Amino acid sequence: MSTVEQVFVREPLGPRLRHEIVTIARHAEDKRAACIDALKLVQKRFRFVSDDHLVEVAALLEMTPAELDGVATFYNLIFRRPVGRHVILLCDSVACWVMGGAAACAHLCERLSVKPGETTVDGRFTLLPIVCLGHCDHAPAMMVDEDLYGDLDAARLDDILRRFR
Numbered sequence: 001m002s003t004v005e006q007v008f009v010r011e012p013l014g015p016r017l018r019h020e021i022v023t024i025a026r027h028a029e030d031k032r033a034a035c036i037d038a039l040k041l042v043q044k045r046f047r048f049v050s051d052d053h054l055v056e057v058a059a060l061l062e063m064t065p066a067e068l069d070g071v072a073t074f075y076n077l078i079f080r081r082p083v084g085r086h087v088i089l090l091c092d093s094v095a096c097w098v099m100g101g102a103a104a105c106a107h108l109c110e111r112l113s114v115k116p117g118e119t120t121v122d123g124r125f126t127l128l129p130i131v132c133l134g135h136c137d138h139a140p141a142m143m144v145d146e147d148l149y150g151d152l153d154a155a156r157l158d159d160i161l162r163r164f165r
């Protein structure tokens, strides 16, 4: 188990977050319709959705953990494993691949000393591949946390990484 997981997995949702989830569920037509928003709240607080938290949220939304896990796994911006403080989602779809996505990936891997899917040893970055980000006209593209970046080459990647140091 990684350091990140040890830090975050043992803490329960807590009354405040449970209350927030119950509140958004109450305003939804069907409690299940609130599940993505609920998972996002958990992720915002803990960075990822642990198995324990998934079980808690499922109970609040009257879903089975398997049903909720199906949603969480399908939605690729919900992280089911620990991630670093910043998540780099690097597009690996065709337009980006054609425009140099592999070189961008290799550069990030070299700079961060990780492979795709891994987190840096200092817990600062996780590098994850993702399907098309809808930024194909500026391929290759990636998101870091909530922000989208395109036209990635080595110099631009270095500049972007510097902003998060």
Ligand code: FES
Binding pocket: 091, 092, 093, 094, 095, 096, 097, 131, 132, 133, 134, 135, 136, 139, 140, 141
């Ligand atoms: S293929 Fe990469 S952003 Fe669309």
